[in-house]
Amino acid sequence: MERLLEVIDVRKSFGGNRVLEGVSFSVKGGEILGIIGPNGSGKTTLLNVISGLIRQDSGKILLMGKDISDAKPHVRARLGMGRTFQNPRAFPSLIVLECLKIAQLHSGRDVQIDELLKKTGLYELQGRASDKLSLAQRKRLELAKALAIKPKVLLLDEIFAGLNPASIGEVSHLIKQLKDEGLGIVIVEHVLSALVPLADRLLVLAGGRVIYDGDKYEAFRDEKVRRAYLGERYSSLGV
Numbered sequence: 001m002e003r004l005l006e007v008i009d010v011r012k013s014f015g016g017n018r019v020l021e022g023v024s025f026s027v028k029g030g031e032i033l034g035i036i037g038p039n040g041s042g043k044t045t046l047l048n049v050i051s052g053l054i055r056q057d058s059g060k061i062l063l064m065g066k067d068i069s070d071a072k073p074h075v076r077a078r079l080g081m082g083r084t085f086q087n088p089r090a091f092p093s094l095i096v097l098e099c100l101k102i103a104q105l106h107s108g109r110d111v112q113i114d115e116l117l118k119k120t121g122l123y124e125l126q127g128r129a130s131d132k133l134s135l136a137q138r139k140r141l142e143l144a145k146a147l148a149i150k151p152k153v154l155l156l157d158e159i160f161a162g163l164n165p166a167s168i169g170e171v172s173h174l175i176k177q178l179k180d181e182g183l184g185i186v187i188v189e190h191v192l193s194a195l196v197p198l199a200d201r202l203l204v205l206a207g208g209r210v211i212y213d214g215d216k217y218e219a220f221r222d223e224k225v226r227r228a229y230l231g232e233r234y235s236s237l238g239v
């Protein structure tokens with residue numbers, strides 16, 4: 001499978017705080033990459049740089065081989081990059097269907113909204129105001145909005161946070177389906193019990209550096225990873 005997303009030696013500082021210190025990795029079509037790391041290790045900043053919300057100080061981002069390092073977020077969306085946000089922002093005056101129609105406008109592609117509503121389990125809720133949705137429903141709306149641009153690459157920021165096991169199961173099922181459709185998927189996640197079964201590969205960030213990129217189970221045996229982050233969580237998970 002071709003590399004859909006390539007991140008090459010990305011660096012970013014805020015003032016004197018070096019948040020990303022030369023991060024490189026790639027994601028293929030049909031692959032789910034899980035990104036984990038301690039709080040403040042740079043995960044959300046990395047997603048913001050990849051999606052164009054924050055400009056990196058140096059380094060490159062390639063989407064399907066095309067250099068998008070300087071492209072604005074809406075251009076990246078149009079080229080096939082979808083993302084969800086950690087804290088979905090609701091637009092009180094909009095119903096679910098309107099949210100998706102607006103998201104779709106950014107893509108310039110023809111997306112079957114009915115199909116998307118069914119796929120994400122929102123069909124019955126399409127007339128509901130987005131601020132009247134439960135957390136699990138809002139997360140599904142976030143996913144649906146990201147899919148409304150027909151992405152090739154999907155970036156998910158803490159999609160499982162705050163969900164109960166049943167909702168985690170539903171969202172996982174949908175993400176697996178998207179992988180099978182050939183999307184390249186990056187998931188930043190603290191809920192390891194949801195992420196590990198789903199991911200094909202794990203990347204561990206610590207202090208803005210990639211300290212591990214590879215097999216998901218080997219990650220938990222890696223000394224650097226255990227020291228940096230996982231010791232206590234790993235043993236409590238029993239993975």
Ligand SMILES: Nc1ncnc2c1ncn2[C@@H]1O[C@H](COP(=O)(O)OP(=O)(O)OP(=O)(O)O)[C@@H](O)[C@H]1O
Pocket residue numbers: 014017019037038039040041042043044045046
């Ligand atoms: N806009 C900003 N201005 C200044 N500093 C920032 C900004 N955004 C992030 N930082 C700093 O960058 C570091 C990394 O933050 P980031 O949110 O990327 O980490 P994270 O790994 O996503 O953390 P968490 O797991 O808690 O979500 C932190 O020290 C944070 O304070």
